[in-house]
Amino acid sequence: MTKRILRDIIEIDDDLCDGCGLCIPSCEEGALVLVDGKVRLAEEARCDGAGACLGHCPRGALRLIQREAERFDERYASGMQPSATQSAPSLESLVAFGKTAIPQRPAAISAGCPGSRSMAWNTTPSSVSVPAKAASALTQWPIQLHLLSPGSSFLRARELLLAADCVAFSLGSFHGDLLEGRSLAIACPKLDDPSGYEEKIAEILAHCDVPALRVVIMEVPCCGGLLRLASTAAKRAGYQGEIEVIVVSRFGEILQRKSLTPTPSPNESTGCACGG
Template identity: 40%
Template sequence: MAYMRKMISIDEELCNGCGECVPSCAEGALAIVDGKARLVKEQYCDGLGACLGECPTGALKVIVCEAEDFDPDAVTEHLKAQGREVPDHMPSPESLRLDRRPARPAGGCPGAALRTMTPCERANIPAAMAAGTGQGSGSALSHWPVQLRLVPPTAPFLRGADLLLTADCVPVALPAYHAEYLPGRVVLMGCPKFDNQQEYVDKLAEIIAQNGLRSITVMEMEVPCCSSMSAILSQAIKRAGKAVDARRVVVSLDGRVLRTEPFNA
């Protein structure tokens, strides 16, 4: 069962594969795979960050996310299989949970259940996994759901986030969306033409007011009806009464970024 707790996250761009972090993890949660540090299994990582100081490039950090429980018994078996020393003391799984309840709510539509993609799920897909195959470098999506209508303002992945407010058609038109815009950002999507704009204003205002967002990037198509997304965001920022660093990106129908400009509410 998954819970909200602390977990090591690895920035693949910063990691140089030196391996300094591997021996510093007493639980054996890290390994070098394909020249990069990887989280072997979530259940091996206690999230306490003993390995952070050993990384010369700053590729490691501790994040809060949905993850499997830490499992001392599994760690013991793992270390013995490697011939490594088992720590005298390991924290209990219960002591590491930030939310004592299961992270995924029971009932309702399974497709609408809040989910943060765990570091293990994302880090174990190498950036060059499809090199030479024409398949790209994989998904940069960090959470679920992504539709603005389905995400509550209290979703944990919104806290302190860099928000990517995206009109539905943008990812279809823009080839560079996953590689250049989505990494490190929390995406919320919607159609400003066909969806209820006032509901969007209300929802975004709550999100901005409650979550201390670091930044907002609003992405929309060049067609006139799509520019309503910027108008929605402007109203939401004014209603929230909080200043936030924001920018606007306009995409052409043939998949080019026409302009990137500061956003003034």
């Protein structure tokens, strides 16, 4: 008999779920599947309780709860694919904007969380299109969210690019395609102490005339925490501007660009020193 323990696991609200399936590709372990027009938990052992799927549901149908469940099976985090009967969408289904070729995914050489799994691959010279001496598009300092002051003048009336730390190293065209003309805040949802992050982002969005918030994350599940943080901050600030999430692969591709609908909370307010 499989041992059950008290742990975090995903719960799906059938009344709120409309079966759009946007959450499914965010779970690398294949824990979420579409059955009869509703998202279901394929099996408890596939859910690691990290909550990478939460920020991808536009209707708020997903939440983490603590209950007795089967232990998470680490084999699913080490590259084991879902069975054919589960029909979990592959990562390739996220590729958009005319992509015709997908780099060959290397085999994992250690188990564990996909975000910390050891991997190595070769990049052919012909696949690197960024000039060796491309100019930097960075126009501010500091950039780390922990050090950033909401009162900084460079934040006012500019789009804010909130990027996971690893993005700029994975995406060769980061400066030209994403950073140019925008202010920047970087953070790691897995390794940083996020204390105060939500409040700081909310201050900036509420009072610094930010026309758009663009959240750039890696494809790994732990990066979903940055999207959840940004979404909560936007709601807290009553933010009405454009919100876009951009997902980048470990192999240097933009896999997905998706606009999110702000869900303001007008009763929430924060202070800011940037002149708003």
